Amino acid sequence: MKYIIVDDEHIAHDIIKGYCDALPNLIFVQHCYDAIEAMECLAKHKIDVIFLDLNMPKLKGFEFLKTLKHPPNIIVTTAYQEYAVEGYELNIVDYLLKPFSFERFIKAINKIEVKKEENIAPTPNIKKEDKSLFLRANKKIIQVKTEDILFIEATGNxxxxVTATNEIQVREKISDMLSLLPTNAFLQTHKSFIVAKKHINEIEGNRILIRDFVIPIGKVYKNNLKTLFK
Structure with missing residues (x-):
């Protein structure tokens, strides 16, 4: 994904670019220090993501955003929390309050992936489940293709x-992870389990078999299985 940073503070550019450099598939295009520079850049390049500050000279962040007929994915990066509601009304992907952590930044990037898929019509060569998530585990960033995930289990905090070759432990809520997964490819079967539909081998009573793993089916989640038979 090609991105630009639109912010009048040099230190903000350094922090955001440093975070982006640590993640694969993010391609830097240009530093823009006001909205006019950003407009000129968008006229020349196809941009997938804009990291947008709000309090800038010449033209404020949301004023600039309203001038764009077909804006790319927008992640707001600002010190002002009072404009969050207006931001989501303008269909931004996320609203990051400065200073924001690398973990919070990764969550925003993962939301971009979801938004991209919702706007792409399926074709024979592009499957909706063919996306990736960035997971932070053991002081590393691990990119996992959602098509490789067998299931996800909540264990405490x-x-x-779980994939066919690896088990990655992440400090995250299972509900937050579910919101990042393609809805046509995954379903929740228990308060502590999400399974990949394509990897289900058998359903027997109140359990699901995936390879050598046995996944329970909770009473309140049985209706979710109806999507398998449509």
Whole structure:
């Protein structure tokens, strides 16, 4: 994804670019220190993501955003929390309050992936489930393709993302993880489990078999299984 940073503070550019440099698939295009520079850049380049400050000279962040007929994914980066509601009314992806952590930044990037998929019509060569998530585990950033995930299990304050070759423990809520997954490819079967539909081998009574794993089916989640038979 190609991105630009629109902010009048040099230190903000350094922090955001440093975070982006640590993640794969993010391609830097240009530093823009006001909205006019951003407009000129958008006229020349196809941009997927804008990291947008609000309090800038010449033209404020949301004023600039309202001038864009087909804006790319917008992540607001600001010190002012009072404009969050207006931001979401303008269909921004996320609203980051400065100073924001790397973990919070990763959550915003993962939301961009979801938004991209919702706007892409399926084609024979692009499957909706073919996306990736960035997971922070053991002081590393791990990119996981959602098509490789077998299931996700909540364990205390952590979740365990299980693939065919790996188990990754992440400090995250299972509800937050569910919101990042393609809805056509995953379903929740228990308060502590999310499974990938494509990897289900058998459903027997109140349990699901995926390879050598046995996943329970909770009473309140049985209706979710109806989507398998449509």
């Amino acid at each position: 952590y979740i365990k993302v």
